[in-house]
């Protein structure tokens with residue numbers, strides 16, 4: 001397995017959807033390739049940092065305003 | 081007709097009953113569905129359009145459309161996936177209208193591998209939360225995801241931020257599972273490459 005092959009398995013590897021034979025190869029490549037090990041770690045960190053920080057927080061005030069607007073529109077529709 | 085749950089069958093998602101009630105005209109049931117998903121729909125719309133006012137409009141339009149089309153909801157997908165699909169379509173339509181980006185379809189921006197080939201091989205410092213304050217960090221994350229083509233941004237948002245499964249993401253976007261996987265890989269690698277500028281370990285004496 002070379003670095004390109006490794007990258008092509010990265011998504012399935014994260015999802016745990018990888019056959020035992022391929023997993024063996026992936027691990028084999030990782031043990032000998034520092035670059036891919038780093039790509040793996042930092043890709044995982046990329047996902048974690050986006051999951052862990054709500055980039056677009058919605059304030060309670062905005063949420064209430066939105067909620068009221070949605071329900072008003074739907075009731076109007078119902079009445080029409 | 082609501083299905084009767086017999087012991088030993090797969091657990092039925094609580095939304096199924098709410099949707100059934102909403103269809104029969106129960107306003108409170110529909111309102112509960114709105115409460116459950118309005119935040120998520122807003123986040124998705126904001127991530128795709130990168131514009132708050134658009135996201136507000138899209139959130140409203142999404143629920144209005146859902147309300148109007150409730151009869152058409154098949155129930156073979158999750159209600160939330162169905163909602164996200166409406167929101168994605170509304171968001172992409174909005175982007176097309178604004179034409180602020182060259183490519184706004186889910187298909188057009190996948191030709192190039194540029195930026196998806198790893199070049200930065202530095203380890204990251206362990207806790208970005210400790211290097212940057214929350215505002216700086218959010219700013220970095222926003223700017224970085226903004227730089228992705230909309231098709232990649234959308235896949236990453238649904239799969240990694242909103243935690244939909246690969247299959248649900250495919251369904252919400254009208255893409256095949258392999259197409260989702262390939263976009264997801266490139267989205268993750270591009271984000272990784274860009275974030276690396278901020279989070280990589282620095283050698284002694286290098287400016288922060």
Ligand SMILES: [Zn+2]
Pocket residue numbers: 002003004006029033035036037
């Ligand atoms: Zn390698």
